[in-house]
Amino acid sequence: xxxxxxxxxxxxxxxxxxxxxxxxxxxxxxxxxxxxxxxxxxxxxxxxxxxxxxxxxxxxxxxxxxxxxxxxxxxxxxxxxxxxxxxxxxxxxxxxxxxxxxxxxxxxxxxxxxxxxxxxxxxxxxxxxxxxxxxxxxxxxxxxxxxxxxxxxxxxxxxxxxxxxxxxxxxxxxxxxxxxxxxxxxxxxxxxxxxxxxxxxxxxxxxxxxxxxxxxxxxxxxxxxxxxxxxxxxxxxxxxxxxxxxxxxxxxxxxxxxxxxxxxxxxxxxxxxxxxxxxxxxxxxxxxxxxxxxxxxxxxxxxxxxxxxxxxxxxxxxxxxxxxxxxxxxxxxxxxxxxxxxxxxxxxxxxxxxxxxxxxxxxxxxxxxxxxxxxxxxxxxxxxxxxxxxxxxxxxxxxxxxxxxxxxxxxxxxxxxxxxxxxxxxxxxxxxxxxxxxxxxxxxxxxxxxxxxxxxxxxxxxxxxxxxxxx
Numbered sequence: 226x227x228x229x230x231x232x233x234x235x236x237x238x239x240x241x242x243x244x245x246x247x248x249x250x251x252x253x254x255x256x257x258x259x260x261x262x263x264x265x266x267x268x269x270x271x272x273x274x275x276x277x278x279x280x281x282x283x284x285x286x287x288x289x290x291x292x293x294x295x296x297x298x299x300x301x302x303x304x305x306x307x308x309x310x311x312x313x314x315x316x317x318x319x320x321x322x323x324x325x326x327x328x329x330x331x332x333x334x335x336x337x338x339x340x341x342x343x344x345x346x347x348x349x350x351x352x353x354x355x356x357x358x359x360x361x362x363x364x365x366x367x368x369x370x371x372x373x374x375x376x377x378x379x380x381x382x383x384x385x386x387x388x389x390x391x392x393x394x395x396x397x398x399x400x401x402x403x404x405x406x407x408x409x410x411x412x413x414x415x416x417x418x419x420x421x422x423x424x425x426x427x428x429x430x431x432x433x434x435x436x437x438x439x440x441x442x443x444x445x446x447x448x449x450x451x452x453x454x455x456x457x458x459x460x461x462x463x464x465x466x467x468x469x470x471x472x473x474x475x476x477x478x479x480x481x482x483x484x485x486x487x488x489x490x491x492x493x494x495x496x497x498x499x500x501x502x503x504x505x506x507x508x509x510x511x512x513x514x515x516x517x518x519x520x521x522x523x524x525x526x527x528x529x530x531x532x533x534x535x536x537x538x539x540x541x542x543x544x545x546x547x548x549x550x551x552x553x554x555x556x557x558x559x560x561x562x563x564x565x566x567x568x569x570x571x572x573x574x575x576x577x578x579x580x581x582x583x584x585x586x587x588x589x590x591x592x593x594x595x596x597x598x599x600x601x602x603x604x605x606x607x608x609x610x611x612x613x614x615x616x617x618x619x620x621x622x623x624x625x626x627x628x629x630x631x632x633x634x635x636x637x638x639x640x641x642x643x644x645x646x647x648x649x650x651x652x653x654x655x656x657x658x659x660x661x662x663x664x665x666x667x668x669x670x671x672x673x674x675x676x677x678x679x680x681x682x683x684x685x686x687x688x689x690x691x692x693x694x695x696x
Contacts, residue, residue: 273308273332281319287326296324301355307331313338315345316361323350331359342366343384352376362386367393367416368407371400380404390416391430398422398443408432413439414453421445431455437476440466447472454478460499463489467512470495477501483522486512490535493518500524505531506548513537513557520544528553529567532560540565545574551590554580561586568592573599573622574613581605581626591615596622597636600649604628614638623649 281287284296291302302324309316309331316333319326333343343361346354347370354377361368361384368384370393371377377400384391384407391407392415394400399422406429407414414430415438417423423446430437430453437453440446443466451474453460460476463469464487472495476483483499483506486492490512496519499506506522506529509515513536520543522529529545532538532554541563545551551567551574554560558580564587567574574590574597577583581604588611590597597613599622600606606629613620613636620636620643623629627650636643644651 273306273330276307276309278309278311278314279304279307279317279319280315281317282321284322284324287319287322287324291326294326296326298325298352301325301327301353304328305330307333309333310335312336314341315366316341316343316364318342318345318347319349320347321349322353325353327355327357328359329355329357333359334362334364336364336366338365340366340389342368342370342389343387344369346371346374346377348373354378355380357381359383364388367391367412368410369393371395371397373397375399377401378403382406385409387411390414391433392416394418394420394423396420400424401426403427405429410434413437414456415439417441417443417446419443423447424449426450428452433457436460436462437479438462440464440469442466444468446470449473451475456480459483459485460502461485463487463492465489467491469493472496474498476506479503482506482508483525484508486510486515488512490514492516495519497521502526505529506545507531509533509535509538511535515539516541518542523547525549529570531555532557536560539563546570550574550576551593552576554578554583556580558582560584563587565589570594573597574616575599577601577603577606579603583607584609586610588612590620593617596620597639598622600624600626600629602626606630607632609633611635616640619643619645621645623647623651625649 279290287302292305294300294302296302343364354374357380359382364387367389368387368391372395374397380403382405386409388411390412391410394417396419398420401424404427409432411434413436414433417440419442421444423443425448427450433456436459437456439462441464446469448471453476455478457480459482460479462485467490470493475498478501480503482504483502485508488511491514494517499522502525504527506525508531510533516539518541523546525548528550529548530552535557536559538560544566546569549571551570554577556579559582562585567590570593572595574593576599578601583606585608591614593616596619597616602625604627608631610633615638617640619641620639623646625648629651631651
């Protein structure tokens with residue numbers, strides 16, 4: 226009996242030790258997981274050498290702080306490998322230099338003093354600045370700020386969670402901003418002001434509190450191959466930046482617009498993806514003579530493409546489905562809407578309001594909740610060779626629009642009919658439809674009625690005048 230009790234006691238002790246061991250190791254695993262991000266950050270920052278903030282006011286001071294180099298174009302001064310983690314002041318500030326320099330592989334984070342910037346380059350000689358492969362996160366100002374520094378390069382940097390913008394260029398024309406990550410900043414991911422001929426390519430600018438990329442006063446710029454998603458306002462915004470190109474970019478799920486041009490005429494928006502935005506996929510305001518082509522603008526809460534006070538615009542080869550309107554033009558005369566696919570929209574596939582002298586050709590506008598194509602107060606417009614089938618109301622709806630040419634369109638299986646001309650005059654030729662074509666007969670009856678009315682007035686006047694003479 227005693228031996229059995231001793232055996233049970235030994236088993237109990239072994240079990241207790243095993244439980245304590247497993248519990249200890251589990252707590253160690255949990256602690257390790259909870260500290261993983263901290264330790265990863267710590268190990269990353271510890272791979273740099275701790276350094277105090279760097280302030281440079283001239284070439285002599287630049288040479289003094291450089292790791293190596295001679296300041297020549299083929300052998301620039303190198304500032305590299307520093308961990309500048311501080312509570313106040315700019316991490317690196319350079320001004321008034323003429324020699325070439327490169328800032329690379331630095332870790333500059335966590336300034337809490339108002340307006341403190343990670344890397345700030347101000348008023349240096351043109352073409353002397355390269356900033357590459359730096360981490361500039363969680364600064365009270367912008368991550369990287371260039372001012373009065375033309376022909377500069379900012380590439381392969383990470384600028385996240387700053388209280389200002391991730392990257393900010395001011396009055397620094399012909400500069401390149403490429404392959405940077407600028408996410409979750411309190412202002413804009415990349416902000417370019419008064420810097421014409423800028424090249425903004427291959428950047429990721431997501432989840433910023435304002436815009437992904439914002440250009441102001443920067444004509445002749447190129448914005449290409451960028452990802453600008455889930456920003457509080459717009460994916461890409463150009464203001465007063467005409468003759469620019471936005472191409473091959475993804476601008477999805479932004480709270481306002483995917484791409485917005487404001488007073489930026491003669492620009493091109495080509496081959497972008499703008500879906501699930503809170504307002505329109507692409508919006509042009511006061512940006513005439515622009516081209517919107519080859520874009521996918523689906524599932525936006527307002528319009529796929531909205532052209533507002535932008536005359537002589539061209540909208541072609543776009544896909545605009547499952548929006549409120551597929552393509553909407555307002556006060557944008559002399560525009561061309563050609564070869565677009567506008568289906569399954571909540572209202573009309575293509576809608577023109579006060580946009581006369583325009584051309585709507587070769588579009589597919591099927592299965593929209595109201596009309597395929599709707600013209601309102603848009604005189605002298607041509608609607609030719611479009612397919613407008615299976616819309617819930619009319620294939621083509623015309624209202625208060627005169628001197629129209631409606632020709633060679635297909636409109637079958639629409640809920641209310643093929644064409645509805647309300648207070649509109651059309652010249653309709655060669656319709657392709659299995660439905661009735663009321664527009665010509667209605668226009669003819671209107672003209673006959675007007676003729677008879679005028680004749681009646683003339684006869685009445687003649688009769689009254691004869692009665693007066695006879696008396």
